[in-house]
Amino acid sequence: MIAAQLVPTPVGPLSLLSREGVVVAAGFTADPTEMFVRLTPELQSEGLEVVDDLGAASEAVRAYLAGDLDALDAVQVSQPGTATRKRLHAALREVKAGTTVSYAELAERAGMPRTAARAAGSACAQNLIAPFVPCHRVLPSVGGYGGYYYGVPVKEWLIAHESRAL
Structure with missing residues (x-):
């Protein structure tokens, strides 16, 4: 299952999508499905569930917004590509x-x-x-x-x- 959380930011909501603790999509949209449909068919087949807290990823975003500019660097990410x-x-x-x-x-x-x-x-x-x-x-x-x-x-x-x- 792909888990999604909306994190408020000064420029609008940030949708975070995670699979087993690894961020697979994130973008400034109030609708996580906008990010979900950009994932590979294999990931989409797992389904999407909106959750209250993604843990480390959402904590890193809050720390970044509070001024810890390196906070996002520690979060594991994965995306497809050549x-x-x-x-x-x-x-x-x-x-x-x-x-x-x-x-x-x-x-x-x-x-x-x-x-x-x-x-x-x-x-x-x-x-x-x-x-x-x-x-x-x-x-x-x-x-x-x-x-x-x-x-x-x-x-x-x-x-x-x-x-x-x-």
């Missing part, structure tokens, strides 16, 4: 709170050539576990915030929160 996408997601988790990188820099950190910036952008767009896999910390090299699956205002808030807490 070997390239998994390398990019792992590199994303290494981008420290309060800092940002460009898509080209993210590709380099993943051991890919600078020309792989498009793959980095795709990995961010397909990321199922925000903000644990912090795609909000990736900005276009031409300036601005770029896009964000949950809306640019959420991305702006996350970056500002991390800057304030440092």
